[in-house]
Amino acid sequence: MKFGKHFKRQKVPEWVEAYMDYNALKRILREIVLFKQRKQPATPLRTFQRRLSLHRSFGGLTVPASNPPSERDIEDQVITVNSSPGESSMQCYRTDFLKQSKEGGDIEVKFFRKLDEELNKVNTFYKDKVEELMNEASSLDRQMDALVALRIKVENPDANGSSLKTYSTNTATTELSPSDDLNEDGNSGKGHSTQCDDIPKRHKKRRIGHPSHMTCSVGMCRQEVNGCRQDPLEVLEHVKIHKPLETPISTLKGVFRDSKDVELRFKKEELRKVEERLRLVFIEFYQKLRLIKLFSFMNLSAFSKILKKYEKITSQRAARSYMEMVDNSYLGSSDEVTSLLERVEATFVEHFADSNRREGMKSLRPRPKKERHKVTFFSGFFSGCSAALVVAVVLRIETKNLMDREEGARYMENIFPLYSFFGYAILHMLTYAANIYFWRRYRINYPFIFGFKQGTELGYREVFLVSTGLAVLALGSFLVNLYLDLGSKTRNFKTFTELVPLSLVTVVLIIIFCPFNILYSSSRFFFIRCLFHCICAPLYKVTLPDFFLADHLTSQVQAIRSLELYICYYGLGEYSQRQNKCHRHGVYNVFYFIVAIIPYWMRFLQCLRRLCEEGDAVHGFNGLKYFLTIVAVLVRTACELKKGHAWLVLAFISSAIATIMNTYWDIVVDWGLLRRHSRNFYLRDKLVISHKSVYFAAMILNVVLRLAWMQLVLEFKLRSLHKMAVTTIVSCLEILRRGIWSFFRLENEHLNNVGRYRAFKSVPHPFSFYDEGNDDDNSEKDD
Template identity: 45%
Template sequence: MCHRGRCDCSFTTGSGVSLTQQSRSPENQVNPLPPPLKATSLKRRGSLFRAFSGLTSRYGNRSPKKDKEDEVILVNAMHIADEEQGEDGRSYQTIFLRSSEEGGEHELAFFSRLDDEFNKVAKFYRDKVEEVVKDAEELNRQMDALIALRIKVNDPAAVSPFTNQRNTGYREVIHEEHQEKRSDDVREYQMASLEVLNHIKINTTAETPLSAIKNVFHGSKSDLHFNKKELGDAKEKLKQAFIEFHEKLRLLKNYVFLNQLAFSKMMKKYDKVAKLIERVESAFVKHFCNGNRHQGMSTLKPNAKRKRHRDTFFVGCFFGCSLALVVAIIVNVHARDLLNSRGRTQYMNTIFPLYSLFGFLVLHMLMYAANVYYWTRYRVNYSFIFGFKPGTELGYTEVLLLSSGLSVLTLAAVLSNLEMELDPNTKSYKELTELLPLGLVTVVILITVCPFNIFYRANRFFLLVCLWRCICAPFYATTLPDFFLADQFTSQVQLLRYLQFYVCYYGWGDFKNRNAETCKGSVYNVITIVIAVIPYWIRVLQCMRRFLGGHDSTQALNALKYFSTIVALVARTIQTQRPGITLQIIAGSTSGFATVFNTYWDMVMDWGLLCKNSENPWLRDKLILPNRSIYFIAMDAPFLHANALIALVACLEIIRRGLWNFFRLENEHLNNVGKFRAVKSVPLPFSYENEDNNI
């Protein structure tokens, strides 16, 4: 640090001694020395530039204690070759010493089954321990690169004495007495090497449409520029990687707790995992939380979400108000004989579609609340599958609160907007009541994009991010939340058309006289077709992105499925607008093909059902719901909406989508369980040019 010609250079030598050298300028002989920095600040600064101690250091070898042998059984441990891993493992065999006694054959069968189960558990645990050790080694390398980058970016001049072997001038000022006093801190303040920066590249940090295009031509890696943005992005990625790795270790530790009473021999591995957890926690607190252990542990192990009784109270209040408003609307319609009013047709052509939008939205939210309730009841880990930040996922009570609150506002607006006859004095309807639907839409949109921490901001932001990724489908890697949201929109085509009607009615129509003549014609009809096609086209792009990314070859067929739906939708819409035998045949054939294709894909690919030789005939081997008839009822649901009216079709499609949601996530959850996926895979910020070179 330089102060008016005086240069103070603070550094730590290879021996761990902190020194300060002043340049010998004339000012240095006159001006007093600046006040020394606090010891804690120096220690903190030194720790940031210190070489990473590693997560997998050698633990002290402990001689295992011999198990006490029972007089009845004898346990032998045999080393065997693991065919899958190509490594030597250990298998345990129990010998029953009293097999000749009466009933001994049953004891032999029992211990044989016990050995099989124990060896399965032991092999799984052994494989997982090896996996987390490998992950820890990779995190070691990533931390070495991060610390070297931190040194290079933050203070490249100050760290040169630590990394340049030829610079020995500073060592002359090291006093022998001071060196002896700080001998215990030699390893603590050993500086990290910058040599690692010559062998790494930084992975692309931000995924944007522009970066996706660049990656096609230049690859997914980029050279280091040694700037603070690179450092911040790398630190954020590694922070998330530590969080997920800590969660993985905690799950493995809990696995031991669940099995230690039955399989006490497995506990010899416990110390290794426990110490690894301590090292992960220590490294995370030091490098990502500025030494604040409370903050670090709250990030690694967030508190469980507590259920609030006030939410349940307000849900009851809102549902009660909704029922009262429904009764009031029915009584009002009957008392005023509005069904026989001359303005009934005009009301149904204009006002009814405006409020139907909220009806579809509330119904979809109710179905989602039911999904969340049953996912929670049957332990489907929907929070992990969707990728919600721990503790921010909405429970069914919160979803019901939102849907019931919106229901109250909508029904209150309907009750105040039941006028079906023009005012004889003004020859128009009341402007305030006619603007109520537009006001409700505006309120919903403003709450959705509100930046303040109200109305479940984390979930709203998550929704907007997924929506943006859906809009830019070709430029982002498709994740489950992205295509799940796009699938929801395919079941809300009528809602999207009503949004189009909002824009036309209030933008170009005469809403004071309920005149929607401008919302007709060829241009409006073309836009209607485009609006209906957009959700399916997004799914086509998402499927093609997954197919081209090499994740799943079946995504090409999935894209074909959605494209067939687009063809059927366009044919049906044109046939409705221009009736004719030829168009009717085309619409019927394309609709039939799309219906069969979609139904088969939903049942077989998305739900994993219709397995002929499974343990549950025509279902699948593993089921969550105890009653198998529910699955067969759900498989019949897609055919319910064949000949219904528009509003009824839209409602039934939303209900069908709600059923699809549950069984789709059930299948995803069972796949995760089968593959032992309980934590997310986090991309790491650095990649080594030569993976075989351990630096």
């Protein structure tokens, strides 16, 4: 694989603009090649490159690495590199090209200016990120101080300053280097009599934000501060447990409490929760370190590669001089990240993996997900089976003239809505699989945006496999239902045939809620958790996966009504009479209203929660949008059940207002398009797709599909289609519209992250620190 493609694949998507612009430098080198070709028009490109290679080999250009720079011929010197202090004590690098007077020299000057610009940009970004990581490491040090002290206090509730042993002041410092196995007398540290010999290993702590060393147990030894011994357990006197309002119980408590922080209770359950939260903080911090280290390595490789290309094209030696400057820069000489990686690994293994390095590194470095050939095979197999089953179902209906008979038409009115639920779900999963494919193609970091655990996210092949597998189950059950109901030998089992859809729903629910680690369990549990958060809104903190799922549920109103039909059809015994008379039940009609507004109501409550937490008026307007949609759905449902011109007019007006507001919100707010002063005409400044026509087509299609929603209100008389068929088609179009919306919604979210260089999720720290003298005004919280 060429380095350019490898470099592009290894980039952190949110940091793309901070990397060296390798392609721009290659374009400048192509200008040099074209200039040389114009000077030698009769020389083919391959012959020209071969001559350059021979001239490089036999002209003394391949200088052995052992030759010192001082032995180079001064006449062959191409560039001089200079550095000067810039902003924030950052060195600013500038290269002077010494052969500017030669033909084509202005292009090479342009190359080195661009190279300097990229080096300064990469250096500045790298230093800023390293400083952020060092500050976070210092914060983690304080968190570990509190954790180790809490462990001691939980295991020994009577431990306090008065019960601690008093140690002599001439005792060696409690901070020891891991390599210091011998003391000053030459004796082994383990054999020497010190006050720290009997401390359990799990209570010793490595410093993270400082050079690697070991400290004695907090609570068993005392730290030396300004020549005096300080009881490390005193840290617990200025610590509270930080509990973000993420669960229903914490939310309800937070309503009646001014502070989110609670006092320590020194319970084992409290210690366990703190350890779990701090463990996640360490894993996320370690991933940050790995990404910034990869950033440094890939940029150093890019500088080396582009300079080699320059030497190959121009036959001039400049790589060694310039790479010396790169290696001496902060990007090439800084070792803070490597030291932090080592210290975080040691701390995590010791405190969160019981000193088992293999298990600890499994948590810190999860294995990347591997593509499996069997997934591709079964996806193709199930898709072929689905196509064959669709043909079989159509032929069965046509050969039996099912729609021409009154009994057959009534049968389809009863059975088809039950199976349409699976059709909506399958179509939704297929659109999701297509979205994943295009998200990956355009390097939209959907696993980070959704918060998937590394290595557990599903690819488009896996989602396509699940959707085609469900299609085989649904179509196979429908074909069995048709065969048993229409077959001459199975007419006596009509009651049994009505139970086939119920059996299929039962099987699907068992698979979804299966507690065993099979069939993509992590993704199933993630879906169940997000669905539960949506149902319990606004008691849970609203995250992007939660409101994203709730938005998708608003496009599945007909599928939710199909579930209601299942309850009525089988719960009230309608299936035994083979007649769907659910609308004659008052309770069913009441829930027919309620079910239609449940997804919009969930989104409305989520907007209120975000408005209260963030105080952003945008969430208030978004909530108003969903409230108007709820009104439109209620009026439209009343019009569907009660009929009448008055209800039709009200339904048309409310639906038109909701459609206009939803369309505007989709395009302007969710997609970020229609910017009047954008570099791209009426789009936005940054675009993932290079073809701008795609965005205009998506906007027009969104408007058209939004208007198709009005068909359910106006009920145009389409003689060639049954009313049920029209409802099904419009519902499928709404699902397709939601699939298109999903791609551009996540693209806009990704570009917002890119603009802020936000490549990590924020994990709240378990402890919050405060000053004893002023708890409220001068509180210091590690969030």
